Amino acid sequence: MVLTLYKLDASPPARAVMMTIEALGIQDVEYVDVNLLTKDHLTEEYLKMNPQHTIPMLKDDDFIIWDSHAITAYLVGKYAENNALYPTDLKKRALIDQRLHFDSGILFPALRGNVEPVLFKGESSFKPEGLEKISAAYEFTDKFLASVSPYLAGSDLTLADICCVATISSLNALVPIDDNKYPNLAAWLERCSTEEFYKKANEAGAQLLGQIVKSKLA
Numbered sequence: 001m002v003l004t005l006y007k008l009d010a011s012p013p014a015r016a017v018m019m020t021i022e023a024l025g026i027q028d029v030e031y032v033d034v035n036l037l038t039k040d041h042l043t044e045e046y047l048k049m050n051p052q053h054t055i056p057m058l059k060d061d062d063f064i065i066w067d068s069h070a071i072t073a074y075l076v077g078k079y080a081e082n083n084a085l086y087p088t089d090l091k092k093r094a095l096i097d098q099r100l101h102f103d104s105g106i107l108f109p110a111l112r113g114n115v116e117p118v119l120f121k122g123e124s125s126f127k128p129e130g131l132e133k134i135s136a137a138y139e140f141t142d143k144f145l146a147s148v149s150p151y152l153a154g155s156d157l158t159l160a161d162i163c164c165v166a167t168i169s170s171l172n173a174l175v176p177i178d179d180n181k182y183p184n185l186a187a188w189l190e191r192c193s194t195e196e197f198y199k200k201a202n203e204a205g206a207q208l209l210g211q212i213v214k215s216k217l218a
């Protein structure tokens with residue numbers, strides 16, 4: 001059965017799903033680019049599948065699911081030989097879930113709040129309050145890593161790292177992480193960036209997003 005992933009390489013949550021697909025070695029995936037600038041996500045056909053009109057969205061036969069965190073957990077449940085990326089142990093999973101909600105609630109809004117006005121509303125600079133949200137996002141993540149490491153939920157790489165690194169590497173392409181201020185965060189990003197799945201499914205897209213946004217800044 002072929003999976004269909006609706007995505008854009010520049011989209012951080014889409015890259016989180018693409019990295020998970022790579023990490024799990026899933027072969028049969030059809031990729032469909034959804035161009036937000038030409039409003040491909042607002043067509044009748046797309047809205048029928050996803051009224052929230054977001055990417056990424058996964059279609060598995062007649063089952064449709066969106067939100068990167070829900071999709072990545074579904075893929076691990078369906079395809080992983082073991083659950084290492086999303087363990088069933090109650091406390092381990094709770095910590096991963098906290099990081100996933102942190103990505104949805106803090107990291108990604110910090111990115112989206114800065115990027116959207118530039119890409120879609122003609123702004124030519126980031127606002128101070130937007131930049132403060134990025135600093136807060138970096139600071140929180142650095143503190144998490146000071147208490148558990150080397151990965152975001154402890155000794156093993158999990159979906160927490162994959163989802164958060166998609167967003168943080170994109171933030172880093174816009175506002176580089178100061179490794180004096182956030183040493184744990186800088187080391188973690190470096191650690192994640194050596195993974196094959198990161199190189200194949202995240203590196204170029206994060207750079208691309210950085211280039212697109214920076215080309216519109218004064």
Ligand SMILES: N[C@@H](CCC(=O)N[C@@H](CS)C(=O)NCC(=O)O)C(=O)O
Pocket residue numbers: 011012013014036041052053054055056066067068069104108
């Ligand atoms: N929490 C969602 C965020 C998805 C999201 O907002 N994606 C952006 C692109 S990066 C999007 O689809 N924007 C178009 C829209 O919301 O209309 C996830 O993790 O999948």
